[in-house]
Amino acid sequence: MSSPRVPGFISVLWRALWRRENRVFTVMIAALVVAPFLTYPVVLTKCLCMALFACAFNLLVGYVGLLSFGHAIFLGCAGYGSAHAIAVWGLPPELAILFGTAVAAVFGVVVGWLAIRRQGIYFAMITLGLAQMIYFLCRQAPFTHGEDGIQGVPRGRLLGFIDLNDNLTMYMFVLVIFLIGFAIIYRIIHSPFGAVLTAIRENEQRTTSLGYNTDHYKLIAFVLSAALAGLAGATKALVFQFATLDDVKWTMSGEVILMTLIGGLGRFTGPVVGAFVVVKLESYLAHFAGWVAVAQGLVFVLCVLAFRQGIVGKLSEMLKLPL
Amino acid sequence: MSSLLSQLVVGLINGSFYALLSLGLAIIFGLLNVINFAHGALYMLGAFVAWGLLHYAGIGYWPALVISPIVVGLLGIVLERTLLQRLYRLDPLYNLLLTFGLALIIQGLFQIEFGSSGEAYEIPQPLKDYSLELGFMTLPAYRAWAMISSLVVYLATWYVTERTKLGSYLRAATENPGLVQAFGVNVPRMVTVTYGLGVALAAFAGVLDAPNVQVSPAMGADRIIVVFAVVVIGGMGSIMGAIVTGWGLGVVEGISKVVYPAASDTVVFALMALVLLVRPAGLFGKAP
Numbered sequence A: 001m002s003s004p005r006v007p008g009f010i011s012v013l014w015r016a017l018w019r020r021e022n023r024v025f026t027v028m029i030a031a032l033v034v035a036p037f038l039t040y041p042v043v044l045t046k047c048l049c050m051a052l053f054a055c056a057f058n059l060l061v062g063y064v065g066l067l068s069f070g071h072a073i074f075l076g077c078a079g080y081g082s083a084h085a086i087a088v089w090g091l092p093p094e095l096a097i098l099f100g101t102a103v104a105a106v107f108g109v110v111v112g113w114l115a116i117r118r119q120g121i122y123f124a125m126i127t128l129g130l131a132q133m134i135y136f137l138c139r140q141a142p143f144t145h146g147e148d149g150i151q152g153v154p155r156g157r158l159l160g161f162i163d164l165n166d167n168l169t170m171y172m173f174v175l176v177i178f179l180i181g182f183a184i185i186y187r188i189i190h191s192p193f194g195a196v197l198t199a200i201r202e203n204e205q206r207t208t209s210l211g212y213n214t215d216h217y218k219l220i221a222f223v224l225s226a227a228l229a230g231l232a233g234a235t236k237a238l239v240f241q242f243a244t245l246d247d248v249k250w251t252m253s254g255e256v257i258l259m260t261l262i263g264g265l266g267r268f269t270g271p272v273v274g275a276f277v278v279v280k281l282e283s284y285l286a287h288f289a290g291w292v293a294v295a296q297g298l299v300f301v302l303c304v305l306a307f308r309q310g311i312v313g314k315l316s317e318m319l320k321l322p323l
Numbered sequence B: 001m002s003s004l005l006s007q008l009v010v011g012l013i014n015g016s017f018y019a020l021l022s023l024g025l026a027i028i029f030g031l032l033n034v035i036n037f038a039h040g041a042l043y044m045l046g047a048f049v050a051w052g053l054l055h056y057a058g059i060g061y062w063p064a065l066v067i068s069p070i071v072v073g074l075l076g077i078v079l080e081r082t083l084l085q086r087l088y089r090l091d092p093l094y095n096l097l098l099t100f101g102l103a104l105i106i107q108g109l110f111q112i113e114f115g116s117s118g119e120a121y122e123i124p125q126p127l128k129d130y131s132l133e134l135g136f137m138t139l140p141a142y143r144a145w146a147m148i149s150s151l152v153v154y155l156a157t158w159y160v161t162e163r164t165k166l167g168s169y170l171r172a173a174t175e176n177p178g179l180v181q182a183f184g185v186n187v188p189r190m191v192t193v194t195y196g197l198g199v200a201l202a203a204f205a206g207v208l209d210a211p212n213v214q215v216s217p218a219m220g221a222d223r224i225i226v227v228f229a230v231v232v233i234g235g236m237g238s239i240m241g242a243i244v245t246g247w248g249l250g251v252v253e254g255i256s257k258v259v260y261p262a263a264s265d266t267v268v269f270a271l272m273a274l275v276l277l278v279r280p281a282g283l284f285g286k287a288p
Helices: A005-017 A023-038 A041-063 A072-087 A093-115 A120-140 A167-189 A192-202 A204-209 A214-240 A250-263 A270-285 A291-306 A310-319 B002-032 B039-057 B061-082 B092-114 B141-163 B165-175 B177-182 B187-209 B219-234 B239-259 B267-278
Strands: B131-133 B138-140
Touching: A023 A041, A023 A167, A041 A167, A041 A192, A041 A214, A041 A250, A041 A270, A072 A093, A072 A120, A072 A214, A072 A250, A093 A120, A093 A214, A093 B267, A120 A250, A120 B092, A120 B219, A120 B267, A167 A192, A167 A214, A192 A204, A192 A214, A204 A214, A250 A270, A250 A291, A250 A310, A250 B092, A270 A291, A270 A310, A291 B092, B002 B039, B002 B141, B002 B165, B002 B187, B002 B219, B002 B239, B039 B061, B039 B092, B039 B187, B039 B219, B061 B187, B092 B219, B131 B141, B138 B141, B141 B165, B141 B187, B141 B239, B165 B177, B165 B187, B177 B187, B187 B219, B219 B239, B219 B267, B239 B267
Parallel strands: none
Antiparallel strands: B131 B138
């Protein structure tokens, strides 16, 4: 009797997944699930971490119009937080990641509270300055182990029984985290709260005159972005089993801007594409040590001058699909 | 006490470099509304041009002090004409990103060629053998020269912008470029020249700094971030503001080296945070 229900359920699911506005996500998720069977999963895991980082960054720059030049703070400090929680306190991986995320959120409150006092170029310079300060503090603080970083962090067992030492299992775990983060960002943007954020981006004064306290909205958006960037950083530290100064440095803040720019500023799936491109570019250029920075600089210049809509923006234009 | 006084003098010298760099940034920002992220890289380039002139052509410090700013200034003019100019109609953040990209390229190329260790640049004659006895410290004559010559440059810049015809055009174009253009002034050319001058100031600072520090590809990156904090603290409203803030922060940094050395890297940024709390527009800035 119940046999007709199963295909019915599948066809309903299929129709939902293949709806015009969902199609792109279905394809993306399917590709991400299949990908580790086709290529080496560790690089892909890094791509996912950076993609979540870039999506979190894009929430701020693309939807509130605030260009942060200090997002490495949240990636790096969350990495230190989760690595310390595992290596020193012996927390299980899931709690360590939550702890790292919380650390980033706390930094987000402080940095955001200071930085939203100015707009535009000044906002960028302030976040850069605060990031540099935190970089120096991380270099001096005893628990970060200075130039060495926190090394040899055990991956451990997820929820006590899933062994994360297997790279494929780890990839799937990170994919779940990425999708949760991605879904949260989607929810934020497509909520009334997100509509106010977009209004602030378009015209802050008018939004104020409509009765919204824009500073509150900006601060909440900043903290959300910081926490999600922290989620990416905490996960990254677990995957690679170390946390170092590289993730707190200004070059990392530049890198996340580059990822978002290549993919498409303010495009929802843009940062994901951008992160994969940048990580692949880096691993390709790894043998030509100094050229990574030069290549990044060239891509910056080209994107800003001639390709401001980004890869996803261009695709969206060609396919006439909102991506 | 004597160590405090000597750190104060060292702070003043460091501060004169902060002031020179933020002065160039402020001039460019005034007319172009662009924060020149490549400023640090061009400062580094200025130092390397001086080093290269000596190393490859045997041209010494004194000619280099003139040649290097001209070379870098011309490069700046080319960059402005070919790249920056295309983005003036857009959000100024795009030009920030463009100049960031340029900084990565310039710094990266030098990193490939010279590595990160750096090259030494000799203190030039006749300053090398002299030093001033101040009682609490011996001040090498070169450091005194660096401070005095940057002071001369500030005064010259102030004079040009506040007391000459060209300066009055510049100030007018900062307020309202369209109107100035309507009066028959070639504003785009003025913008180009201003960028060239601002960048030349960065190169001048680079040559001036070359004998003080190792000439290395990374010398600009760290310094420019501090200078950004200086600019946030001072506001980019006035030339005097840039100079006073630059010197003031150099001194504060110097004092913290004596009082609490661990904080000497971070004190400028902590002050930036404090100023944002008390006076978000910056000490000399107009209300946003």
